[in-house]
Amino acid sequence: MPKQVEKLERVIIRFAGDSGDGMQLTGDRFTSETAILGNDLATFPDFPAEIRAPAGSIPGVSGFQVHFADHDILTPGDRPDVLVAMNPAALKANIKDIPKGATIIVDRDAFTNRNLQKAGYEASPLDDGSLTDYHVHQVGLTSMTVEALKEVEGITPREAERSKNFFALGLMSWLYNRPIEPTLDFIGTKFAKRAEIADANRRALKAGWNYGETSEDFAVSYEIAPAKLPAGRYRQITGNAALGYGLIAAAKLSKLPLFLGAYPITPASSILEDLAARKDFGVVTFQAEDEIAAAGSALGAAFGGALGVTISAGPGIVLKAETIGLAISMELPLVVVDVQRAGPATGMPTKPEQTDLLMVLHGRNGESPVPVVAAYSPSHCFHAAIEAVRIALTYRTPVYLLSDAALANGSEPWLIPDVADLPDISTTFATGPNDGDRFLPYLRDDQSLARPWAVPGTPGLEHRLGGLEKADVTGNISYDPENHDLMTRIRARKVAGIASDLPELEVDDPDGDAKVLVISWGSTYGPIGAAVKRVRESGLQVAQAHFVHLNPLPRNTGDVLRRYERVLLPEMNLGQLASLLRAEFLVDVASYTKVRGRPFQSAELADAITAMVRT
Amino acid sequence: MSGGNGGNGGLVQLTKKDFTSDQEVRWCPGCGDYAILAAVQSFMPELGIPRENIVFVSGIGCAARFPYYMQTYGLHSIHGRAPAIATGLATARPDLSVWVVSGDGDALSIGGNHLIHALRRNVNLKILLFNNRIYGLTKGQYSPTSERGKVTKSTPMGSVDHPFNPVSIAIAAEATFVARAIDTDKHGLSDVLRAAAAHKGAAFVEILQNCNIYNDGAWDVVRDNKENRLLLQEGQEIRWGDRGVRMLPDGTLEVVDASVGGLLVHDPARSDPGLAFALGRLTVESLGAVPLGVFRSVDRPAYEESVHAQIAAAQEKRGEGDLAALLTGGDTWTIA
Numbered sequence: 001m002p003k004q005v006e007k008l009e010r011v012i013i014r015f016a017g018d019s020g021d022g023m024q025l026t027g028d029r030f031t032s033e034t035a036i037l038g039n040d041l042a043t044f045p046d047f048p049a050e051i052r053a054p055a056g057s058i059p060g061v062s063g064f065q066v067h068f069a070d071h072d073i074l075t076p077g078d079r080p081d082v083l084v085a086m087n088p089a090a091l092k093a094n095i096k097d098i099p100k101g102a103t104i105i106v107d108r109d110a111f112t113n114r115n116l117q118k119a120g121y122e123a124s125p126l127d128d129g130s131l132t133d134y135h136v137h138q139v140g141l142t143s144m145t146v147e148a149l150k151e152v153e154g155i156t157p158r159e160a161e162r163s164k165n166f167f168a169l170g171l172m173s174w175l176y177n178r179p180i181e182p183t184l185d186f187i188g189t190k191f192a193k194r195a196e197i198a199d200a201n202r203r204a205l206k207a208g209w210n211y212g213e214t215s216e217d218f219a220v221s222y223e224i225a226p227a228k229l230p231a232g233r234y235r236q237i238t239g240n241a242a243l244g245y246g247l248i249a250a251a252k253l254s255k256l257p258l259f260l261g262a263y264p265i266t267p268a269s270s271i272l273e274d275l276a277a278r279k280d281f282g283v284v285t286f287q288a289e290d291e292i293a294a295a296g297s298a299l300g301a302a303f304g305g306a307l308g309v310t311i312s313a314g315p316g317i318v319l320k321a322e323t324i325g326l327a328i329s330m331e332l333p334l335v336v337v338d339v340q341r342a343g344p345a346t347g348m349p350t351k352p353e354q355t356d357l358l359m360v361l362h363g364r365n366g367e368s369p370v371p372v373v374a375a376y377s378p379s380h381c382f383h384a385a386i387e388a389v390r391i392a393l394t395y396r397t398p399v400y401l402l403s404d405a406a407l408a409n410g411s412e413p414w415l416i417p418d419v420a421d422l423p424d425i426s427t428t429f430a431t432g433p434n435d436g437d438r439f440l441p442y443l444r445d446d447q448s449l450a451r452p453w454a455v456p457g458t459p460g461l462e463h464r465l466g467g468l469e470k471a472d473v474t475g476n477i478s479y480d481p482e483n484h485d486l487m488t489r490i491r492a493r494k495v496a497g498i499a500s501d502l503p504e505l506e507v508d509d510p511d512g513d514a515k516v517l518v519i520s521w522g523s524t525y526g527p528i529g530a531a532v533k534r535v536r537e538s539g540l541q542v543a544q545a546h547f548v549h550l551n552p553l554p555r556n557t558g559d560v561l562r563r564y565e566r567v568l569l570p571e572m573n574l575g576q577l578a579s580l581l582r583a584e585f586l587v588d589v590a591s592y593t594k595v596r597g598r599p600f601q602s603a604e605l606a607d608a609i610t611a612m613v614r615t
Numbered sequence: 616m617s618g619g620n621g622g623n624g625g626l627v628q629l630t631k632k633d634f635t636s637d638q639e640v641r642w643c644p645g646c647g648d649y650a651i652l653a654a655v656q657s658f659m660p661e662l663g664i665p666r667e668n669i670v671f672v673s674g675i676g677c678a679a680r681f682p683y684y685m686q687t688y689g690l691h692s693i694h695g696r697a698p699a700i701a702t703g704l705a706t707a708r709p710d711l712s713v714w715v716v717s718g719d720g721d722a723l724s725i726g727g728n729h730l731i732h733a734l735r736r737n738v739n740l741k742i743l744l745f746n747n748r749i750y751g752l753t754k755g756q757y758s759p760t761s762e763r764g765k766v767t768k769s770t771p772m773g774s775v776d777h778p779f780n781p782v783s784i785a786i787a788a789e790a791t792f793v794a795r796a797i798d799t800d801k802h803g804l805s806d807v808l809r810a811a812a813a814h815k816g817a818a819f820v821e822i823l824q825n826c827n828i829y830n831d832g833a834w835d836v837v838r839d840n841k842e843n844r845l846l847l848q849e850g851q852e853i854r855w856g857d858r859g860v861r862m863l864p865d866g867t868l869e870v871v872d873a874s875v876g877g878l879l880v881h882d883p884a885r886s887d888p889g890l891a892f893a894l895g896r897l898t899v900e901s902l903g904a905v906p907l908g909v910f911r912s913v914d915r916p917a918y919e920e921s922v923h924a925q926i927a928a929a930q931e932k933r934g935e936g937d938l939a940a941l942l943t944g945g946d947t948w949t950i951a
Contacts, residue, residue, distance in 0.1 A: 032946055035946070035948065036946065036948050038948060038950055182946060226950070229950050230950070231949075231950050231951055232949070232950060233943060233947050233948070233949050234947060234948050234949070234950060235942075235943070235945055235946060235947045235948075236946070245941065245942060248936070248938070248941065249938055249942075252936075252938050257707065259703060259706070259707050261703060278936060278941070279925055279926045279928075279929035279930070280929045280930050280932075280933040280934065280935060280936040281935075281936030281941075282926055282930070282935075282936070283926075284706055284707060284922060284926070286702070286703065286706060286922075288699065288702075288732075289699075289728050289729065289732035290728060292696060292699065292729075293696070293699035293702070293728070293729055293732070296692070296693070296696045296699035296700040296702075296703060296729075297699055297700065297702050297703030297706070298703055299700055299703065300672070300690070300699070300700035300701055300702065300703030300704035300705075300707070301703040301704060301706065301707035301708075302703075303670075303690060303700075303704055304703075304704045304707040304708040304711070305707070305708070306707040306708075308703070308707075322693050322696075323693065323696070326692060326693055330690075416942050416943055416947065417942070418939075419938050419939045419942070456667060456668065456669075456670050456688040456704075456708065456711050457667055457668055457708070457710065457711065458667055459665065459666075459667045460667070461667070462666055462667055462686055462687050462688050462689075463688065463689070464636070464638075464682050464683050464685075464688070464689035464690070464691060465689070465690055465691070466682075466683070466689075466690065466691030466692070467675075467691065467692065467693060468691065476638070477638075477683070
């Protein structure tokens with residue numbers, strides 16, 4: 001008898017297990033199956049920095065949250081409707097996020113005395129009544145997996161057990177009516193070198209699906225209709241992947257060879273790995289001896305006429321400051337990507353924060369302005385990368401591109417852009433003298449104040465650049481006080497002037513009579529947008545504005561801020577942009593801050609906004 | 616910083632004057648850097664490379680002013696970082712002739728990491744280290760090559776640091792070309808520069824340079840006393856005057872009367888670096904002479920050559936990257 005199918009509008013699932021349990025892979029595959037069904041979705045992988053923390057321990061728990069819906073959604077969701085816990089530690093680490101009434105699926109076989117002890121449980125939560133407020137499914141994931149694989153030859157008992165994540169995936173795929181064919185194909189490719197492992201995983205996946213279909217423990221399965229998204233071709237994309245594509249696209253669009261100087265660092269490394277795999281685009285990736293050399297090599301390449309890019313996270317960015325200062329002085333294009341993570345010092349390498357804003361704006365010696373662009377969603381990383389490159393090339397300046405750990409690893413469906421619609425960001429090199437028969441390296445364009453980019457190999461334009469102060473126009477070394485004052489102001493004016501070339505700050509204020517404005521920048525775009533939606537659904541009015549450009553700020557920023565009675569700015573720091581806006585525009589911007597190394601929950605933001613609207 | 620007289624295109628018949636920029640040279644009168652600058656400017660036309668294809672990159676320090684005085688492309692960069700910046704430039708532009716000018720503090724202290732990695736990668740850089748055993752630009756503090764016990768402004772009771780030997784560092788860092796010359800020995804310096812320029816990959820040249828203000832006479836023992844110069848010449852016995860160098864069964868070197876025979880014959884292309892390393896450590900104190908010339912010159916693929924070979928191989932195999940195909944790669948779905 002076919003089981004009952006219920007329709008849902010949206011679901012949030014969190015897969016949690018030991019870092020060796022393959023939870024990221026499981027989550028990723030579930031997401032791919034979901035994407036193909038046409039649901040809107042957003043994911044939040046949350047894993048420890050340790051590659052293998054002690055098995056069964058709380059620090060070793062790795063999680064992957066996916067939110068999917070039949071409508072447009074902005075975040076990976078606040079609190080899961082379903083928790084899949086592969087062991088007691090996974091349950092213990094996540095239970096505080098699970099609302100009462102939610103579904104919990106556990107691997108019963110993993111709830112041994114030893115594992116309970118490692119997780120710090122005195123009694124099994126499956127027996128002590130502590131889970132009575134939840135719908136708990138105790139499933140023998142391990143034992144049924146081993147049973148299903150007993151005919152597979154050439155795998156060890158340990159390897160058979162390790163297929164349990166595919167069993168869990170099969171079960172969840174059945175429960176939410178996801179197609180498993182793409183995952184069967186994926187297994188074939190991923191485990192091509194070990195056919196018996198591929199076979200084991202395929203069997204486990206199917207066994208999980210079949211278990212759902214036959215077990216009386218699961219009476220109902222669920223369907224989530226495709227979301228009504230704009231027409232077009234989609235793919236699922238993470239922020240880091242999108243950022244790498246954006247850099248490749250920018251190189252193509254600017255007709256420059258891409259040179260990436262990088263040193264491995266979480267959570268930026270995958271950009272280096274992705275680009276290293278795209279040598280067919282002529283990309284040079286240079287894994288440097290340190291962060292300083294990563295930046296230096298990119299600047300050296302830029303002097304040679306390449307699109308120089310360096311990537312890192314906060315602890316690496318601090319080391320690049322001197323090179324960025326030199327790029328400011330030499331007025332050469334350079335893109336510096338900061339995938340922000342929780343600090344200070346090593347902080348929490350895999351956890352997101354927005355705490356580098358003031359560092360990238362001000363963390364250098366001297367008056368040293370740098371334009372800053374911030375991505376707001378995984379797929380926006382693509383467009384933000386192109387924008388950062390555009391500014392760097394147009395104005396011959398280093399540019400910061402900010403992302404964070406949540407965007408880097410999080411994913412969403414991406415309406416793949418038509419290459420023909422991407423902006424032309426081509427630039428020109430100096431080809432000959434610009435002042436009679438002389439070449440003046442600091443003779444500027446009247447409009448942009450950019451100086452000519454004369455690359456080695458161009459006859460007659462031989463010139464020397466350095467970090468010593470340069471005389472206006474000639475670029476010769478100068479210690480003249482008036483010249484230094486002038487050059488300092490020109491560099492500031494050049495960066496400030498970029499505002500004339502940026503779109504104005506858009507305000508979303510549907511009725512036009514909101515009293516409260518909520519501001520976002522970076523990855524808080526999602527949770528703040530979702531919170532604003534909720535507040536509006538409750539019948540209140542609130543306006544929202546989002547900053548992509550943080551230096552210079554859009555030219556109408558002051559007007560927008562002053563238009564509202566109250567302004568609220570949630571940030572994953574202690575109020576960095578808020579303090580800048582207050583200082584610059586003398587507007588009483590109220591800060592709402594959390595630095596937990598996790599994205600905001602829309603519910604808490606909705607409460608904060610509601611409180612402000614009501615007072 | 617005017618660009619001068621237009622390009623010299625394919626017609627490459629240049630003189631020292633063509634490599635002299637219009638900038639006033641601002642080293643202290645009597646500085647050894649003047650001699651090095653003159654030697655380099657005189658040598659450059661020999662290369663037959665158009666000026667626009669030559670780049671001098673420096674860090675910070677007295678030596679680092681060098682690029683301003685060369686009528687080529689140039690970068691006066693950050694303290695210690697010249698090898699890193701030059702690595703990026705040379706890798707992005709294998710068509711250029713890239714020279715790094717550095718000092719003992721710049722290359723061996725703040726920039727030590729970049730130096731050793733540029734050498735091990737064998738990036739096609741010609742790295743000139745002006746070793747005057749002192750910090751000159753900051754007015755006289757001891758450097759990583761200053762001898763132990765050196766009294767300077769920052770070591771009033773004498774330095775307690777043990778110094779580096781630049782040639783030892785370079786050989787240990789897997790350098791494929793290592794040489795030493797003296798600032799005022801124009802002939803010897805030009806020979807070494809010629810060999811360095813002809814070498815494929817990283818070439819490291821230590822130039823013994825006198826700072827007449829803060830460390831005058833540091834190299835007098837070999838700079839002034841020419842009889843203390845031991846010139847290493849390929850295929851020749853390692854000897855000077857009536858003395859020569861032999862190797863003992865335990866691998867150590869000994870100085871003997873040349874007439875006894877059995878002297879080592881210099882072979883910079885020897886694949887094992889041990890002997891070059893041992894020669895690099897000989898001093899007036901240990902040997903009675905300072906070895907000069909090319910210690911080591913071996914073949915290994917240049918870094919940027921290998922990098923671009925991989926790119927060519929990838930493009931050969933997969934065709935030149937197509938952006939639309941990249942963006943639509945992987946699993947996609949269509950919403951009508």
